Amino acid sequence: xxxxxxxxxxxxxxxxxxxxxxxxxxxxxxxxxxxxxxxxxxxxxxxxxxxxxxxxxxxxxxxxxxxxxxxxxxxxxxxxxxxxxxxxxxxxxxxxxxxxxxxxxxxxxxxxxxxxxxxxxxxxxxxxxxxxxxxxxxxxxxxxxxxxxxxxxxxxxxxxxxxxxxxxxxxxxxxxxxxxxxxxxxxxxxxxxxxxxxxxxxxxxxxxxxxxxxxxxxxxxxxxxxxxx
Amino acid sequence: xxxxxxxxxxxxxxxxxxxxxxxxxxxxxxxxxxxxxxxxxxxxxxxxxxxxxxxxxxxxxxxxxxxxxxxxxxxxxxxxxxxxxxxxxxxxxxxxxxxxxxxxxxxxxxxxxxxx
Numbered sequence: 001x002x003x004x005x006x007x008x009x010x011x012x013x014x015x016x017x018x019x020x021x022x023x024x025x026x027x028x029x030x031x032x033x034x035x036x037x038x039x040x041x042x043x044x045x046x047x048x049x050x051x052x053x054x055x056x057x058x059x060x061x062x063x064x065x066x067x068x069x070x071x072x073x074x075x076x077x078x079x080x081x082x083x084x085x086x087x088x089x090x091x092x093x094x095x096x097x098x099x100x101x102x103x104x105x106x107x108x109x110x111x112x113x114x115x116x117x118x119x120x121x122x123x124x125x126x127x128x129x130x131x132x133x134x135x136x137x138x139x140x141x142x143x144x145x146x147x148x149x150x151x152x153x154x155x156x157x158x159x160x161x162x163x164x165x166x167x168x169x170x171x172x173x174x175x176x177x178x179x180x181x182x183x184x185x186x187x188x189x190x191x192x193x194x195x196x197x198x199x200x201x202x203x204x205x206x207x208x209x210x211x212x213x214x215x216x217x218x219x220x221x222x223x224x225x226x227x228x229x
Numbered sequence: 230x231x232x233x234x235x236x237x238x239x240x241x242x243x244x245x246x247x248x249x250x251x252x253x254x255x256x257x258x259x260x261x262x263x264x265x266x267x268x269x270x271x272x273x274x275x276x277x278x279x280x281x282x283x284x285x286x287x288x289x290x291x292x293x294x295x296x297x298x299x300x301x302x303x304x305x306x307x308x309x310x311x312x313x314x315x316x317x318x319x320x321x322x323x324x325x326x327x328x329x330x331x332x333x334x335x336x337x338x339x340x341x342x343x344x345x
Contacts, residue, residue, distance in 0.1 A: 003250075028313045028341070057275045068263070
């Protein structure tokens with residue numbers, strides 16, 4: 001590995017950008033790839049993009065040689081909108097699963113350091129806060145307030161981003177009303193189908209910790225299998 | 230807005246490349262070992278790194294312990310010869326038992342000098 005390559009990988013990581021390093025296992029030729037860039041070498045593009053999206057490094061036959069594609073993805077991130085009760089177990093579980101966390105709630109009494117010790121908290125308005133966060137293909141966004149004033153702007157920002165998971169807490173009735181509002185705001189049914197609502201896998205969850213489990217399970221499924229239940 | 234809180238679950242592995250760069254900045258010669266393929270039950274996932282410097286200091290992990298010594302050896306050779314190599318290790322069930330792994334597996338590791 002060239003030192004220049006090592007430094008580029010470290011720089012991409014610091015900027016939370018995905019990068020794939022390909023190395024020929026017999027020729028030892030190395031190529032550093034930004035899978036989404038226009039100048040991504042054509043022969044590597046498909047394999048590099050698939051490796052990036054699935055977060056799986058591995059060996060691929062490219063131009064008659066075995067290349068090892070090493071994926072350096074930005075960290076997993078979870079944005080929780082609404083510092084409500086469910087946010088507490090969800091934040092703890094997500095940290096255990098390796099997510100960097102941000103909790104967004106303009107209501108300072110909800111999103112207080114006492115309720116969420118050692119966690120990054122933003123009191124900015126959700127649309128601005130979500131946008132400033134720069135959600136990427138390794139980001140998940142979950143809204144928990146039920147309050148359209150807070151949830152809706154966050155969901156709009158989420159739909160305008162490439163984040164891999166969007167979840168919105170609320171009953172079927174709440175969710176239908178939410179979709180009606182988003183439709184009026186100009187979103188299509190296809191776009192809105194990215195929102196998991198009511199949020200979480202249907203495991204009959206009752207208490208906040210159980211609901212957090214159902215959300216984490218659905219988020220994990222979206223991350224690892226690329227599916228939407 | 231406030232800074233994102235870093236999760237420390239993956240901390241060690243994320244630090245390997247940074248430490249390799251620190252060693253290089255300190256004028257040490259460095260090699261990097263990377264798991265490129267696994268079969269059966271391998272303890273560390275594909276893409277895991279182990280960095281070694283010319284004084285045999287190492288950081289990171291490619292096997293959870295059982296073949297680290299052999300990999301460090303290969304890394305020192307890679308530094309001395311300035312040449313990359315691909316090596317394969319089988320972890321027999323007996324060995325696996327001794328190092329506390331549940332069952333055997335095979336891993337392929339790419340070892341290369343870093344620099345230039």
